[in-house]
Each structure stands twice: as structure tokens, then as C-alpha cells.
Amino acid sequence: MAFVNMKTKEVQAKIVFYGPGRGGKTSNLEYIYSKFRERIKSEMVSIKTHGDRTLFFDFLPFDIGKIMGYDVKVQLYTVPGQVKYDATRKLVLKGVDGIVFVADSQVEQRKKNVLSLKNLQENLSTYKKSIFKVPLVLQYNKRDLKDVPLLPIEVMDKDLNSQLKVPSFPASAVTGHNVVPTLKKIISATMASLQNVLK
């Protein structure tokens, strides 16, 4: 539900980072914020608990310049990953135009990734959206971890991407590895889906 302002030639699109708790959604936004600080005019907004866990969402507006003559602003959001915050998670998904699913590469998080992806599918369906149609990119985060067993990429692909068949990136939100390529991919997929309207 991007908003196209024909008068000011401006497009606002909503991209949501989804995934299991402590998977690195907020870290993705923090990396993007630090990397592009001079281009982001406002402060990153975070609604979090005292324990530094996302309570409602993080928000980062990002001006990506002109596409097809339109000034494009992407609004980056994260959802709270913890299972108990499903009501607020659902609210953040309203009007979503593109999704990055941030999966946790640790072996012990394998089940949580699958459950969170299933939860995404369910929550999208309440807005009559299909996970197979919405622009989606997978990110296999925490590839930098050395001291804990990690799932092989092939296993994560099989678990999460065997049916979806969407672009996926092994990444590290903490070091920044593949964070920007993930973002670029979801922006281009989202813009492609909006293209027909912008002509």
C-alpha cells in the first residue's frame, strides 16, 4: 500500500524486517542507520523494553533518490520478534510493500525460524496478502558467529526457501556483511512491484 503523491511526485513505500526474536532485525536497521547517517535526516525511532528488546517497532525513513521521475522514500520498520508480541507485530505489517525475513543461522534457532516464517504467512493472510506474492528477501544472519554451531546455507534454504524461491543472502548484521545488498535487493523488488503504477 505504498502511497504515490502525484502532486509532489513522491512515493512512500513500507519495508518490514520480520523474523524470530533476537535474530538481528534491529541490528540491520542500526547498521543501515550508521552507514547512511549523512543521508538520513531524522533519528531512528525505537520503541523497546527496558531489557532492550523491541516492544513495538523500530522505524527508519530512508530517502533513496529518484526512480522513474519519482522521489522515493522507503520507510524501514522492524517487528518485535518475541512470540508474545503477535498483536503488535500484526499491526506493523499493515500496508507493507516489501519484507526482509531475517533468519537466525544458529542451529538451536532452526525451529524458531520456521515458526516465525509461518507466523508471517498467517499475519499476511489477515491482510489478504500472500507470502508468495509480496516482494520478499531472506537473510541468513549471524554468519560471523564462530563459537556456536551454525546451520549450513543449504539447510536454511531447504527449511525456509524451498517453496518461496526468493533471493537469499548469508549475512552478518553486526559486521554489516551483506546488509546493504539485502536492502538493495528488497528495494528493487518492491519498486518493481510498484512499477506499473508509476508509469
Add this chain to the structure above:
Amino acid sequence: MGSNYDDISFSEYTLGQEQLDGIEAILHEDLVESGVNSVLLIDMAGNIIANRDNGQCDHDVYSLAALASANFAAVDTMAKLVGEQEFSLLFHKGENENIHFSKINPEFLLISIFGKNVTLGLLRLKVTEAIEKINRLLEK
């Protein structure tokens, strides 16, 4: 729309220039000229549709819109949990600035930021008038 995107998307939000001009005029004449500092028309996803202020505001309107739509959605969900259709008055009072939320229709919200020079009663009256005008314009 292409087949790679869901049907319910944004054609209904793509307002024409004439409608946007009309909305901006209503926001200015009915609210800003009545003393409201800043007024935002946003959609429930947090996008800004129109924004008018008295020229002295320097708010981060994109963050305001994101937070306002989320706040409204949270309060609306709370209303349903306690068996209400909706809470009709949504208002936050500060020492100098106040924020008033008003639903225009299921998709749009009007956010008014006002100071001590406007009473809540006057604001609610003006907001109700503006919403009626906006709805008439959107129906066209």
C-alpha cells in the same frame, strides 16, 4: 497492477492532484488558520498524504506519521479487546503541545498538533467540519 502483486494495493490511495489540492486547502483553511500548529493527514500504514503547518514547526513528520498510525492501531485494538467498536476521543495533552487523533474513514487519519491558543472543544469542532469536507471530496 501486475500479477506479481496482491490485488488490494494502492490504486485506492493514489489521489489525484485535484483531490490533494482540495485536502490541503481544507487543512489550511479549517485548521491551520484556526490556530492549529501542524496538521497531518496520514494513512493507516503510516504514509503521509498531506501535511500543512503554520510555518513555525520543525517536526520530524515521517516519524510522527509512523508512530501516530501505530498508536492509533494499538488503541483501536485495545478498544475491541474491551468490547468497544472504537474510542471516540484520542488526545494527548502536554505542557505546551497537544496531539489530537481523528479517524476520517477506515483508511485515513487526521493528526492535529496544537498549543494553548486553541481549546480542545474548538479543535474538535473544527476537526469534525474538516473531516466532513474531506470525506465529501474523497467520495467524488
